[in-house]
Amino acid sequence: EKVEITKEQRALVKAIVDAYNRHQIPQDVAKKLLQEQYSAEENFLLLTEMATSQVQVLVEFTKNIPGFLSLDREDQIALLKGSAVEAMFLRSAQVLSKKMPNGHTDVLEERVRKSGISEEFMTPMFNFYKSVGELHMAQEEQALLTAVTILTPDRPYVKSHQAVERLQETMLDVLRKLCVLQHPHEPMYFARLLGRLTELRTLSHYHAEMLTSWRMNDHKFTPLLCEIWDVQ
Numbered sequence: 526e527k528v529e530i531t532k533e534q535r536a537l538v539k540a541i542v543d544a545y546n547r548h549q550i551p552q553d554v555a556k557k558l559l560q561e562q563y564s565a566e567e568n569f570l571l572l573t574e575m576a577t578s579q580v581q582v583l584v585e586f587t588k589n590i591p592g593f594l595s596l597d598r599e600d601q602i603a604l605l606k607g608s609a610v611e612a613m614f615l616r617s618a619q620v621l622s623k624k625m626p627n628g629h630t631d632v633l634e635e636r637v638r639k640s641g642i643s644e645e646f647m648t649p650m651f652n653f654y655k656s657v658g659e660l661h662m663a664q665e666e667q668a669l670l671t672a673v674t675i676l677t678p679d680r681p682y683v684k685s686h687q688a689v690e691r692l693q694e695t696m697l698d699v700l701r702k703l704c705v706l707q708h709p710h711e712p713m714y715f716a717r718l719l720g721r722l723t724e725l726r727t728l729s730h731y732h733a734e735m736l737t738s739w740r741m742n743d744h745k746f747t748p749l750l751c752e753i754w755d756v757q
């Protein structure tokens with residue numbers, strides 16, 4: 526059937542893409558990836574700084590998702606805590622697959638590979654990065670998929686499950702339409718996008734184990750990361 530994006534849906538996409546573009550890691554922070562030395566310690570510290578900056582960016586982006594600030598306050602916190610790792614896997618995947626002009630991509634990959642993450646997590650992590658890269662997502666799809674991930678109703682401690690579900694469905698409906706319009710010859714494209722969300726859940730579980738092994742080697746995180754990841 527003819528897929529139509531309504532005026533409201535076009536406004537919603539614009540609001541989300543503008544927020545996604547407006548909130549980025551500051552260039553002086555991202556540039557550090559290129560400058561500092563290469564040691565497991567230095568890489569870990571840099572990635573910690575990037576993740577902390579990314580969480581701040583994520584909070585600002587989330588506040589601009591239409592309807593998010595109307596949710597119950599405690600649910601807003603529960604959604605952010607529950608989705609932060611997945612949103613950061615998505616963001617780092619987009620950076621790694623975007624082949625950043627300023628050389629961030631190879632440097633970021635190198636630093637992630639040498640930051641004390643055990644081999645067993647490397648394979649699934651870089652398989653995910655590869656599968657996101659192969660999708661060649663448009664920025665509307667990246668922004669909407671991040672919003673869909675944040676608005677996942679079944680995160681721990683979410684009370685108004687239905688209110689979150691309604692918001693997520695609004696995003697999913699416009700994402701589905703965008704995928705059909707932008708990938709007319711790939712009827713399964715939307716399904717493949719959603720398949721990445723399943724992979725993100727698995728990576729989120731691996732990540733909890735990554736945190737434990739870093740902590741066992743006495744690695745320190747920032748207060749913001751400790752708060753959002755319930756560590757220390």
Ligand SMILES: CC(C)c1onc(-c2c(Cl)cccc2Cl)c1COc1ccc2cc(-c3cccc(C(=O)O)c3)sc2c1
Pocket residue numbers: 549550555558569572573574575576579609610613614616617620629633637640746750
């Ligand atoms: C605490 C730290 C050691 C850590 O623990 N787990 C993870 C993690 C790792 Cl390894 C992989 C996936 C997810 C997580 Cl959460 C991390 C590092 O997480 C991050 C998170 C976001 C970003 C965005 C970047 C980035 C670069 C250039 C440009 C841009 C840009 O947005 O322009 C963004 S780098 C970066 C590093």
